[in-house]
Amino acid sequence: MKTFTLKRIILLLIIVLIIVFVFSFFEDNLKNGMQKSFLGIKESLWSIGSNKEKSCTYLEAKEDLKIVEFENLRKENELLREILGISFEKDYEFEIAAITGKNSFEDVLTVNKGISNGIKEGMAVLTSEKALIGKILKTYNNYSEVLLISNKDSAIDVKIVSSDVYAIAKGGSSQKVLLDYLEKDSGAKEGDICVTSSLGGQYKEGLLIGKIVKINDLGSEVFKTGEIKPFFNLKDLDKVLIIKND
């Protein structure tokens, strides 16, 4: 009964507060040191996890469907890039990075490239199929954090290709992207492709974001809202491209 007296508890809390206060000064160094030492293990674990999904026999049929869908999307992406006149290999300088983890409570990824590789905050991050994943949130010496487009803190100006109208894509957490501020009289419909617009100044124009899967039109609201299905799935990702000359 003597172990946790009120005096001891208060003393313990004060000690913990002091430790937190002292550690907070070295937070970046601690984070970088921890990630640097175990980047290899984390990369392997992520890779095992993302590949395991693909090897499950009961998901084979689902996987076949996904491959067909993926092929269609890839053709669609190429076509769209041709229409928009974007040649990635010529216009951009890429850095290939491996995903090492995802934060538990937020849509933030960690990748194994950092300041030492020339990565800077705000750089756009794409999948190998050149679809937008997000942007670099914070860089450390040996790794970086990526804010996914599905993070609640993310808001991107988007252009809907078929109708040439503009809207905002907001993060809805858990890999959901919501469409907002879509004009009532816009001709946007489900199935339309969204790309980044240069209006917000965050990204270059024409990076693929996703496909509209739902449009809500509430009579009382000034704008229409909706949902976008991003062109990436975390389960299938292990490498990403960072645009260095964004």
Add this chain to the structure above:
Amino acid sequence: MINKIFKILLVALFWFFLILIQTSFISIYTDFNFIILFIVIINLIEDPENNFGLISAFLGGLFLDLNTTYQFGIFILGLVVFSLTVKMVLLKFLRIPYVSFIPKI
């Protein structure tokens, strides 16, 4: 004393590898955080006079803080306060049977 430090280091290693698995493997499939769940369960079922739950709360919180973008200290303080509150309640107001397989520190 050396024995105690060795035990704490082992506990730190245990939570560290659990965090590695949580952030790089489990997070592909679910956003649910098993670290917090384990710490809550350990604190509820262990002998209230044992320090394992409290040390786990501190170390688990520290590693969680180092793996998120939130303000540093939120998880350490949250979990330590939770652990101390559970211990206080279990010692003073509520007596429930506890399991004996959790190592004593």
